[in-house]
Amino acid sequence: MEINKILKWMLIPIGTGLMLFLGYYVYSIIILFAIFEQTYDKQDLIENYRLRKKSIYEVKRFAKSIIPKDKVITIEFESNSELFIFHISDKSGITQNWSVDLDSKKTNSLLAKLGWTKQTIYTLKEKLDEADCISIKNTEPFTIGYQRSGLGIYFYNIFDKPMSEDQKKEYNDGCTHILYNDFVALEYGGGAVGPQCFGINDKIE
Numbered sequence: 001m002e003i004n005k006i007l008k009w010m011l012i013p014i015g016t017g018l019m020l021f022l023g024y025y026v027y028s029i030i031i032l033f034a035i036f037e038q039t040y041d042k043q044d045l046i047e048n049y050r051l052r053k054k055s056i057y058e059v060k061r062f063a064k065s066i067i068p069k070d071k072v073i074t075i076e077f078e079s080n081s082e083l084f085i086f087h088i089s090d091k092s093g094i095t096q097n098w099s100v101d102l103d104s105k106k107t108n109s110l111l112a113k114l115g116w117t118k119q120t121i122y123t124l125k126e127k128l129d130e131a132d133c134i135s136i137k138n139t140e141p142f143t144i145g146y147q148r149s150g151l152g153i154y155f156y157n158i159f160d161k162p163m164s165e166d167q168k169k170e171y172n173d174g175c176t177h178i179l180y181n182d183f184v185a186l187e188y189g190g191g192a193v194g195p196q197c198f199g200i201n202d203k204i205e
Helices: 002-036 042-068 104-112 118-130 165-170
Strands: 071-076 080-088 094-097 097-099 135-137 142-149 153-160 177-179 185-187
Touching: 042 118, 042 135, 042 142, 042 153, 042 185, 071 118, 080 104, 097 104, 104 118, 118 135
Parallel strands: none
Antiparallel strands: 071 080, 071 135, 080 094, 080 097, 135 142, 142 153, 153 185, 177 185
């Protein structure tokens, strides 16, 4: 019995140490990938809007024309052949899907729920490419993801109507949102680690 107790108390710190080591290892890998990925900033977000405003609004127009009225869709492209995110929400609940291969049965079933074909999603990808963007979410405001930067991501929030004074305050909080004009607010979504807000000097010039 004494031997069992000794072994038990020896194994507890060993197991704890192993878990901490594995956690640190995974964390380090995530940070390493984030460091070597291309990074962007607020100025890139603004410059892209100025250069590709027409294409950005075309993404919004096309997406709203193909998404059923009773559904909220979040789609982010990882590449030409893979979706990083393909979430569908309606009154029956939320279906969350990560790292979805475009040529998979899973994708086919999700497209069927929306009444889409493969060509529909290929066209959406083409329009996002023309806008140099990667994602959409059909809420109000309509959200278009510009690019991921490290573990964070930059967005355009595009309103159908000019923002009210209350909305301007909400979308100009000095952290995650910066007001660009009466119809557009810029957004930065922080990742699991790293910055959670725009930089301290990130104001509209």
